[in-house]
Amino acid sequence: MRLIAQNLPSDQAIQSIQLVGIPFAVGLGDDHAKIKDGYIVTPPGFRMIIIARPQARAFIPKGLMIENDGQWLIHDIRIGNKSMVITGGGEAIPAAAMRGQMLTLDKVVPGQDFAIEASYIGPSSDPQPFVCDVIGDAE
Numbered sequence: 001m002r003l004i005a006q007n008l009p010s011d012q013a014i015q016s017i018q019l020v021g022i023p024f025a026v027g028l029g030d031d032h033a034k035i036k037d038g039y040i041v042t043p044p045g046f047r048m049i050i051i052a053r054p055q056a057r058a059f060i061p062k063g064l065m066i067e068n069d070g071q072w073l074i075h076d077i078r079i080g081n082k083s084m085v086i087t088g089g090g091e092a093i094p095a096a097a098m099r100g101q102m103l104t105l106d107k108v109v110p111g112q113d114f115a116i117e118a119s120y121i122g123p124s125s126d127p128q129p130f131v132c133d134v135i136g137d138a139e
Contacts, residue, residue: 003052003059003114003134043127047075047119050130058139059108064116067131069095071122078115079106092119107139 042048061079066072073092077084084105085093095118108114120128 003054003061003108003136042120042130044120044122044125047117048130049115049117050132051113051115052134053113054108054110056110058110059114059134059136060139061105061108061114061134061136062103063101063135064095064098064103065133065135066095066098068122068128069099071095071120071128072130073119073121074098075117075119076115077103077105078113078117079108080112082106 072095074085074095075092084103114134116130116132118130120130122128
């Protein structure tokens with residue numbers, strides 16, 4: 001997952017650290033979440049948490065661009081330990097429903113986690129990568 005500041009020239013991109021995905025399911029062992037071609041992959045139906053952490057500047061997220069968004073569910077978006085997605089009854093949001101939507105999220109300060117909890121629901125039975133760009137502004 002990359003944090004992309006649209007208000008900065010391309011040579012001044014937001015520096016962030018992408019942390020390894022954290023498998024999130026009862027009984028899910030380390031053998032289920034893997035790194036493949038630089039991306040974290042997980043089997044269908046299992047949740048994973050992908051974290052990016054800005055390093056030098058604060059970042060205000062405004063939108064998500066998720067590759068193959070019709071094949072992913074978003075369970076939560078967190079900044080620090082605060083949930084930004086409140087869904088009635090704990091229902092997940094199809095990632096495709098977020099396409100083109102402007103998000104109103106809190107500022108992510110340097111060193112703070114920006115996390116997306118997602119699960120793959122597509123047709124493949126093989127583990128799939130979660131590829132996401134977070135578009136926003138730097139401060």
